Amino acid sequence: MNRQAALRGIIVFIGLLLVWWLITFMGIPDFLLPSPAATAKALWTQRAYLAWNSLTTASEIVCGLVLGVALGMAVALLMISSPRLQRWLMPLVLTSQAIPVFAIAPLLVLWLGFGMSAKVMMAVLIIFFPVTSSFFDGLRRTNRDYLDLARTMGASQGAQLRHVRLMAALPALGSGLRMAAAVAPIGAIIGEWVGSSAGLGYVMLNANARMQSDVCFAALFILVLMTVLLWVTMDMLLRRLINWSEEH
Amino acid sequence: MKSPAIHVKDLGLRFGEHVVFDKVSFTLPAGKWVSLLGASGVGKTSLIRILAGLMPPTSGTITTSDGKPIAGRLAWMGQKDLLYPWLTIRNNIALSARLTGRRSDHQRVDALLSQVGLEGYGDQRPAALSGGMRQRAALARTLYDDKPIVMMDEPFSALDTITRTRIQALAAELLHDRTVLLVTHDPMEACRLSHQLLVLASASGGIDDSHVLEGAPPRAPNDHYLLHSQAQLLQQLVRANA
Secondary structure (H helix, E strand, O other), X not given: OOHHHHHHHHHHHHHHHHHHHHHXXXXXXXXOOOOHHHHHHHHHHOHHHHHHHHHHHHHHHHXXXXXXXXXXXXXXXXXXXXXXXXXXXXXXXXXXXXXXXXXXXXXXXXXXXXXXXXXHHHHHHHHHHHHHHHHHHHHHOOOHHHHHHHHHOOOOHHHHHHHHHHHHXXXXXXXXXXXXXXXXXXXXXXXXXXXXXXXXXXXXXXXXXXXXXXXXXXXXXXXXXXXXXXXXXXXXXXXXXXXXXOOO | XXXXXXXXXXXXXXXXXXXXXXXXXXXXXXXXXXXXXXXXXXXXXXXXXXXXXXXXXXXXXXXXXXXXXXXXXXXXXOOOOOOOOOOOHHHHHOHHHHHOOOOOOHHHHHHHHHHOOOOOOOOOOHHHOOHHHHHHHHXXXXXXXXXXXXXXXXXXXXXXXXXXHHHHHHHHHHOOOOEEEEEOOOHHHHHHHOOEEEEEOOOOOOEEEEEEOOOOOOOOOOOHHHHHHHHHHHHHHHHHHO
16 A cells, blocks of 8 residues: 555545534434544543454454355355356355345354354355355456467476466455455454354443443444555555565 | 378368368478468368368368377467466466476476567566467467477467567477467468468369469569559459458
């Protein structure tokens, strides 16, 4: 990310804070909309509690991201390696997107318990489709001329996949990974809302029930920060890895 | 390296009811440069792709004078330079080694870089090079394995006139003694570089292989014989398209 982009991000952040701060002057009660100052105070006074729960959510997000990306890439590779497998797997990929995550969340908690696995599974479910579809699309759209050249050089199917298709699909996979980084926290938080004993979703639900809007906003602020940081890290990593692509 | 002649007999290609070409027969003489011309859509690219083993014909046979298959003895240059953007120029030149799990020959890559005038650019990515430089790198990649057969599908069409003229001369010099088939739309290019011309007509017209050029390519752009051959070729193309 260059300096200009960072500056734009900071300006947008300050602008949002300013709008939020101005709205709180319109006579809205604190329990409905706490001020930025009240939220900052909650962030400081509840720092240990928030830090511990942030760590739980962050672990769920990272685990979900790693598993979801690995699974999505594996399925895309399977689909490109065999048209027959593609015909069988495509409905599965579409189904994973068609199921509303809110509907499946209680079932996952029921099946996998209140622990981390249900939340990780939710993140996996939400990440799986963008990663699979973008990577498969990239693999499928590999320039035919690149593959022809490899074939005239005697490259095996495996070598074509490893050295040509996989590399040519990296920019498309990059788009899927950026999207995955942006939506992974949603999966984890939905999982925590449905049933958990730790995590930022749990903090929000608890604070909401006790009318502690400042704590709820503090948790929300951390979640936004976490998502932005995750996206920026992913973006920087991808820019470094795919620096040859015009699309990076 | 002994370059074989390639004999094409009764080659046909059809997609359903649509006949692209039928009963096409000709010979690519050993160690000579042959250019294939014809109007757009007559099947020049399909014909060269069949010869390169990239698609099957509907009918006909392709044999070589030494009885060995073309596969494994062929270097291919497509309509674009086809340099892989994720590899450096050096790795692009030694691409065949990477694709077939062999170690790349660094000395050979250096020698080729020098031959095509790209010393100092080996560690650059293709995006950092101009169109002409990229095409020279593609030429070096074509030469890396020292294959006796070279097939090129309009490789210089995207270049400006000056760069194209320079690369044509370089290609003619470096591909000397190989059996070369070049698909081109440019009569000047064909007459400048070839020993023989093939003109492919629409489905029923077959192929005209009667135009044999005298002397050794590359011919100078102002060569009287080249200009005469070019005029003849234009008439041939008009007849084939009639």
